[in-house]
Amino acid sequence: MIAALLLGIWLWLSANRPKQVFWEASFFTFIAMVIFYLMAWQVPEVSAVWLLSWFLRWLLALVAFWLMDVLATNAISALLFAALAGVAYFFVDAAALNLAIDWLGSTP
Incomplete structure (x- = not known):
């Protein structure tokens, strides 16, 4: 929820300036990832499911920017x-992990 609020505020505050869409989406996703794992107080278990779920979040941020x-x-x-x-x-944040599990057919 914090990442969704951050995306909305970021988009609104950067509305009247030229953007580098790829880098802003990448930086936003990195910040969202750091916030998520700091709040959960865990180290991410990197797998194909994890990568696909964060790719979906990044893709939405890219399209939004x-x-x-x-x-x-x-x-x-x-x-x-x-x-x-x-x-x-x-x-999308709430459903990304389940979508990745369904698409790849494995567990996180």
Whole structure:
């Protein structure tokens, strides 16, 4: 939930500046990963399922940063899109691990 809020705020505050979409999505995903594992107080168990689940989160962040440049033409549309992207990230974050397990057919 903190990562979804962070994504929404990040998108809203960066609405009127040019973005390097790949690097911002990568940096955001790294920050979300650090926050998640610090809150859980555990070291990640790196596996194919783990990589795919974080790739899905990164992909959503990449699309959100890219669409923010395309769709947000004024402050209201930027605010609405940032809120929508935050909500989408919240739901993808909750389902990413289960999606990765279903797609790869293994356990974490």
